[in-house]
Amino acid sequence: MRFPSIAVAAAIWLGASGMAAACQGAAILFQDSFERLQPTWGKESDSFKVVDSQLEVSPASDSYHWSASSANLYDDIDMCVTMTVIEEEDPVESKAGLIFWYVDVNNFYVFELAPNGKASVWRRQRGKWLAQVDWRDAEGANTGNGAINELRVTTVGSLATFYVNGVQFEQLEGSPPENGQQIGLFAASPASGPARFGFDNLKVTKP
Amino acid sequence: MSLAGLALAVAVSVGAANAALACQGSQVLYEDGFATLEPTWGGADDAFFVEDERLIIMPGYDEYYSALNTMGTYEDIDLCVDLEPIKADPEGNSFAGVIFWAIDYDNYYYVVVTAEQSIGVFRRQRGRVLPQLRWATFDALKRGNGVVNQIRIVTLGNTATIYVNGQQYGTIKGQPPSDGQQIGVRATSPRNERAVWAFDNVKITAPEIPQTQ
Numbered sequence: 001m002r003f004p005s006i007a008v009a010a011a012i013w014l015g016a017s018g019m020a021a022a023c024q025g026a027a028i029l030f031q032d033s034f035e036r037l038q039p040t041w042g043k044e045s046d047s048f049k050v051v052d053s054q055l056e057v058s059p060a061s062d063s064y065h066w067s068a069s070s071a072n073l074y075d076d077i078d079m080c081v082t083m084t085v086i087e088e089e090d091p092v093e094s095k096a097g098l099i100f101w102y103v104d105v106n107n108f109y110v111f112e113l114a115p116n117g118k119a120s121v122w123r124r125q126r127g128k129w130l131a132q133v134d135w136r137d138a139e140g141a142n143t144g145n146g147a148i149n150e151l152r153v154t155t156v157g158s159l160a161t162f163y164v165n166g167v168q169f170e171q172l173e174g175s176p177p178e179n180g181q182q183i184g185l186f187a188a189s190p191a192s193g194p195a196r197f198g199f200d201n202l203k204v205t206k207p
Numbered sequence: 208m209s210l211a212g213l214a215l216a217v218a219v220s221v222g223a224a225n226a227a228l229a230c231q232g233s234q235v236l237y238e239d240g241f242a243t244l245e246p247t248w249g250g251a252d253d254a255f256f257v258e259d260e261r262l263i264i265m266p267g268y269d270e271y272y273s274a275l276n277t278m279g280t281y282e283d284i285d286l287c288v289d290l291e292p293i294k295a296d297p298e299g300n301s302f303a304g305v306i307f308w309a310i311d312y313d314n315y316y317y318v319v320v321t322a323e324q325s326i327g328v329f330r331r332q333r334g335r336v337l338p339q340l341r342w343a344t345f346d347a348l349k350r351g352n353g354v355v356n357q358i359r360i361v362t363l364g365n366t367a368t369i370y371v372n373g374q375q376y377g378t379i380k381g382q383p384p385s386d387g388q389q390i391g392v393r394a395t396s397p398r399n400e401r402a403v404w405a406f407d408n409v410k411i412t413a414p415e416i417p418q419t420q
Contacts, residue, residue: 073335
């Protein structure tokens, strides 16, 4: 085997092991494969509905949509979801991702990935958006229409770690809720037209 | 028999079976007709007392009152309670219902109804309220004060199914306590007056799955 091949094999193996470890904890706290919209996600709408066993989120142009699951409160979590870019016209301003450390509509964090392969982390505090990690390339992200990526967020105490397809993107010290967090899903559409994202295989385990 | 007639007959049969099976299991786990206030409900006070063989809850203004029964803890249950709004806000700002999957006063699930035909299912976790089935109108609920609605909750593993007057309302998946649940009752008053709710015929049986032929 030539060295480049070894390097490629190692990269594949490392990626695979990262994937294997994601959300594989024995204690499953929540799991949703979206056979139907569980009532703890709120009401179905044109922007938020289950289609073919996948949750489709398609906010109106130049707006965002999020929903927090009211099934549980969690302490530390290891949360994974498979996210598909179903349709977008603007790979920069379309984005979607995972909500964590959710308290209420005005206080939560969100890990976002855009179809151009860049990711970021935002905090909504008292209704104001605060950048936590600026947009930058997420190594290992698949790009464009039809791209499928596994997003993962782990929170341990005040430390949150973010992964795209098993590759660590960033770590962040933040302010978790004192009495447990909710989790959720987020998507945003550009001014040029609605983007459409699919979510599936949402799983929360103990880290 | 026409297809429509057959469907109707089946529906009537299923409905009848549901109603007949409500808390009729042979293994009675708990029963209370409120001849007296059993000490396992806690002490009586001006908001919580027995009158005319019914448990009355009359929460303070803009307050809720909950009581967990300490008689025992249960695994799967078929729980039935008769609930009557004696004086509840006709616009729905007063609600009352039944607690299940309770661990303590900060961790339980509950079904609540109003006098204007609304029903909701909520979880109280760590003192926070999380909607499980958001408020909705349900025609099987009888409207108004002075009418009795039977609330029934069947828990099997991590699934809870809610019935009103024999009609299935909904099913949720949740997190039952790992070592047995308590049950209880709960009522809420609006800001401008004290609501009055009456509870009767609390009965818990071990759920029995209908035999199929």
